[in-house]
Amino acid sequence: MTATGIGQIILYAIVLVALGIPLGAYMARVYTGQATFAQRVLGPVERLFYRLFGIKPDQEQSWKQYAIAAMVFNLLGIVVVYLLQRMQAHLPENPNGLANVDPRVAFNTAVSFGTNTNWQAYGGESTMSHLVQSAALGVQNFVSAATGMAVLIPLIRGFTRRHADTVGSFWVDLTRPTLYILLPLSIVLAVFLVQQGVPQTTDGKETAALLDAQPGTPPADARPGTIVSPVDDQPRDATRGGVNGPASPDQGGRESPPVINQPIAVGPVASQVAIKQLGTNGGGYYNVKSAHPLENPTPLSNFVECLSILLISGALCFTFGRMIGSRKQGIALLVTMAILLVPFVALTLQQEQQPSPALSSLSVDAQASALQPGGNMEGKEARLGISASALWSTTTTAASNGSVNSMHDSYTPLGGMSPIFLMALGEVSFGGVGSGLYGLLIFAIVAVFIAGLMVGRTPEFLGKKIEAYEMKMASFAILVPVAAVLLGAAFACLVDETYTKALSNHGPHGFSEVLYAFVSQGNNNGSAFGGLTASGTFYATAGGICMWVARYWIILPTLAIAGSLAKKKIVPPSSGTLPTTGPLFVVLLVGVVLLVGALSFVPALALGPIVEHLVLHP
Amino acid sequence: MKETIRPALVSLAVFTVLCGFVYPLVMDGIAAVVFPHQATGSLIRDRDGHVVGSELIGQPFDNPAYFWSRLTAEANYDASNSTGTNLGPSGFVNDRGQLGPNQTLARSAKDRIDALRAADPTNTQPVPVDLVTSSASGLDPHISPAAAYYQVGRVARLRGQPADAVRKLVDDHLEGRTLGILGEPRVNVLLLNRALDDRFGPSKPNG
Numbered sequence: 136m137t138a139t140g141i142g143q144i145i146l147y148a149i150v151l152v153a154l155g156i157p158l159g160a161y162m163a164r165v166y167t168g169q170a171t172f173a174q175r176v177l178g179p180v181e182r183l184f185y186r187l188f189g190i191k192p193d194q195e196q197s198w199k200q201y202a203i204a205a206m207v208f209n210l211l212g213i214v215v216v217y218l219l220q221r222m223q224a225h226l227p228e229n230p231n232g233l234a235n236v237d238p239r240v241a242f243n244t245a246v247s248f249g250t251n252t253n254w255q256a257y258g259g260e261s262t263m264s265h266l267v268q269s270a271a272l273g274v275q276n277f278v279s280a281a282t283g284m285a286v287l288i289p290l291i292r293g294f295t296r297r298h299a300d301t302v303g304s305f306w307v308d309l310t311r312p313t314l315y316i317l318l319p320l321s322i323v324l325a326v327f328l329v330q331q332g333v334p335q336t337t338d339g340k341e342t343a344a345l346l347d348a349q350p351g352t353p354p355a356d357a358r359p360g361t362i363v364s365p366v367d368d369q370p371r372d373a374t375r376g377g378v379n380g381p382a383s384p385d386q387g388g389r390e391s392p393p394v395i396n397q398p399i400a401v402g403p404v405a406s407q408v409a410i411k412q413l414g415t416n417g418g419g420y421y422n423v424k425s426a427h428p429l430e431n432p433t434p435l436s437n438f439v440e441c442l443s444i445l446l447i448s449g450a451l452c453f454t455f456g457r458m459i460g461s462r463k464q465g466i467a468l469l470v471t472m473a474i475l476l477v478p479f480v481a482l483t484l485q486q487e488q489q490p491s492p493a494l495s496s497l498s499v500d501a502q503a504s505a506l507q508p509g510g511n512m513e514g515k516e517a518r519l520g521i522s523a524s525a526l527w528s529t530t531t532t533a534a535s536n537g538s539v540n541s542m543h544d545s546y547t548p549l550g551g552m553s554p555i556f557l558m559a560l561g562e563v564s565f566g567g568v569g570s571g572l573y574g575l576l577i578f579a580i581v582a583v584f585i586a587g588l589m590v591g592r593t594p595e596f597l598g599k600k601i602e603a604y605e606m607k608m609a610s611f612a613i614l615v616p617v618a619a620v621l622l623g624a625a626f627a628c629l630v631d632e633t634y635t636k637a638l639s640n641h642g643p644h645g646f647s648e649v650l651y652a653f654v655s656q657g658n659n660n661g662s663a664f665g666g667l668t669a670s671g672t673f674y675a676t677a678g679g680i681c682m683w684v685a686r687y688w689i690i691l692p693t694l695a696i697a698g699s700l701a702k703k704k705i706v707p708p709s710s711g712t713l714p715t716t717g718p719l720f721v722v723l724l725v726g727v728v729l730l731v732g733a734l735s736f737v738p739a740l741a742l743g744p745i746v747e748h749l750v751l752h753p
Numbered sequence: 754m755k756e757t758i759r760p761a762l763v764s765l766a767v768f769t770v771l772c773g774f775v776y777p778l779v780m781d782g783i784a785a786v787v788f789p790h791q792a793t794g795s796l797i798r799d800r801d802g803h804v805v806g807s808e809l810i811g812q813p814f815d816n817p818a819y820f821w822s823r824l825t826a827e828a829n830y831d832a833s834n835s836t837g838t839n840l841g842p843s844g845f846v847n848d849r850g851q852l853g854p855n856q857t858l859a860r861s862a863k864d865r866i867d868a869l870r871a872a873d874p875t876n877t878q879p880v881p882v883d884l885v886t887s888s889a890s891g892l893d894p895h896i897s898p899a900a901a902y903y904q905v906g907r908v909a910r911l912r913g914q915p916a917d918a919v920r921k922l923v924d925d926h927l928e929g930r931t932l933g934i935l936g937e938p939r940v941n942v943l944l945l946n947r948a949l950d951d952r953f954g955p956s957k958p959n960g
Contacts, residue, residue: 428887434936520937666839
């Protein structure tokens with residue numbers, strides 16, 4: 136760890152809290168229907184929308200009606216995304232003439248964006264037309280984020296209402312955050328990103344003349360996930376840069392013509408990147424997401440994009456505190472999230488600053504200095520170095536964002552284990568917008584229940600009695616994603632051919648690739664160990680099912696808990712009530728999250744990153 | 754069900770128009786007016802107006818009279834097909850299934866080191882690590898200052914220029930950390946090589 140690296144991280148934390156407090160207060164006003172500046176401007180638009188929808192904004196729904204509305208809306212969205220991909224060749228706004236998307240990939244992608252996962256079984260710039268990027272994927276970026284937030288709000292109302300049969304109106308809880316939170320923030324962020332160098336245009340592709348024409352090697356078939364190795368077994372001209380191999384002799388004995396041009400894909404990138412960062416979506420415009428210099432051109436753009444990953448999820452803690460009338464409670468949850476995240480940032484930062492063992496016998500200088508970042512630079516960008524990459528890889532997996540600015544597959548074994556474990560914790564350290572906080576609240580219910588068992592009293596949380604029904608639903612929400620992940624990964628390993636064909640690395644690292652794929656999809660994260668070819672039948676289908684199960688089998692029990700809590704009376708705290716704003720509760724909650732995660736995943740991690748670390752450092 | 758279907762259909766249509774068309778098109782408009790250069794990819798044009806690169810996208814260099822970029826998984830830095838190598842730290846080291854450090858990584862690094870040594874036998878310093886590893890995007894426009902200074906001797910000799918003049922050019926192209934703390938110091942290889950040609954005349958094709 137370098138001093139500037141630690142400095143970057145401290146600055147990050149300070150700015151995050153400084154922005155989170157006012158944003159959290161603002162979001163509380165949005166959700167409680169108070170007038171905001173944005174509402175004075177866009178209020179007529181909001182009312183017009185409700186007239187078009189045919190709903191009355193003050194007509195509230197029971198938790199079941201609310202859940203049905205959310206499910207139907209999401210299902211429709213998924214169907215539309217699927218159909219648009221399957222028809223893109225016949226639709227406008229396809230300047231690069233891309234073909235219709237393969238049905239398996241289209242299914243996987245539709246579920247992926249509908250569930251706020253944004254797992255990408257395709258390379259964006261080479262697969263999806265501008266129309267699909269904007270009208271299908273871009274729209275889901277907004278509404279899947281708004282859906283996540285719209286599931287949190289009834290849960291909060293469940294704690295504050297008494298003897299209530301309704302939990303709110305899904306249509307209002309979908310519309311207000313989209314209009315007043317996500318759109319304004321995205322517009323500001325997108326303009327900033329364009330200023331930094333992110334393209335925003337209706338054009339499709341530019342062609343640049345290369346300064347140094349390259350000897351002819353035909354461009355590789357870059358199927359998503361395909362590994363184009365820079366190394367080949369051909370003898371090479373040792374006086375040259377070693378970027379390309381010589382023309383291969385099996386092309387009919389003639390050299391292919393020299394490469395003199397460089398195609399550069401551009402498009403409406405900034406508008407997409409802004410919302411995918413803010414809405415914890417993470418699906419990049421380009422295949423390599425925010426590692427691409429056009430998606431994330433400068434250290435400053437990187438800092439702001441990285442802030443956007445945690446911004447709304449963190450700020451929602453403050454929103455929660457305000458809405459339940461106990462700011463201390465919100466801060467306790469934010470502190471819990473931070474305690475879960477920080478050790479993993481430190482582990483990855485420390486590990487990635489080590490040189491790769493593969494280079495240890497070579498004459499390589501990997502020492503950090505004023506002139507270079509050093510460390511494990513495979514799969515990392517020079518402008519970002521080690522610290523900014525390590526911070527991003529851990530925040531993007533702590534939150535269910537899943538965009539990357541470095542290739543996690545090329546991380547050291549333990550450096551790459553942090554992202555896996557952070558996702559495996561159930562995306563509750565910040566997590567997805569809305570979904571992170573409702574996930575953590577479900578763990579909080581389990582924590583007060585365990586505390587109640589220890590002292591032999593009926594557990595309470597925020598004045599509501601926690602009883603068998605809440606515990607059943609909470610167990611569902613916690614265990615279903617775990618089951619989806621572990622069963623999916625185990626099945627992939629059993630289907631031997633599937634297992635090995637899709638991998639670019641073998642041995643324990645290959646297992647890590649499989650585990651990562653299911654942990655990521657089964658917790659709606661969406662980042663990847665990119666070496667796995669995820670577009671085949673098995674991974675596209677199994678992954679799609681995992682994402683579906685993980686999203687909706689948490690949403691349903693969460694709304695059920697919300698409905699049940701709203702019906703209960705509020706009991707005033709007594710001397711036997713566990714205070715849930717102090718260090719005791721924070722420690723208990725951190726312990727429950729870590730224990731559930733460790734009990735579920737340590738055996739699997741032992742087969743992947745841990746054994747790989749031991750192989751490399753005997 | 755009916756009271757759910759209509760709002761679901763209409764709201765999806767409304768948000769598709771708003772977030773899928775109005776929002777990106779308004780951003781297109783703002784970008785085109787306020788930041789026209791960045792909006793189209795920060796393209797560099799020569800005197801005739803031909804596009805000769807992007808300030809933000811790396812290009813491949815294997816002529817030893819140019820500074821070399823980072824290794825890449827994407828042949829010829831094709832910026833319509835970004836990809837990393839995704840090579841993990843470990844792998845099989847022999848066909849008996851014995852595990853160890855990833856040999857593909859080691860081999861590509863060794864090839865690069867051999868190429869650097871062959872082009873400049875007098876330089877026996879250890880090679881800065883970013884010069885022997887592949888970037889995340891495969892399109893990295895930058896190398897570290899250490900990697901640039903490492904190549905100064907070779908470039909100066911092949912261009913028949915004093916090393917100090919070339920080193921001065923590298924100094925002029927150093928980009929520091931933003932606000933003194935964010936990111937890493939770096940050198941944009943394409944801009945540096947274009948400046949080389951401007952200052953010392955174009956290099957013979959393929960050295």
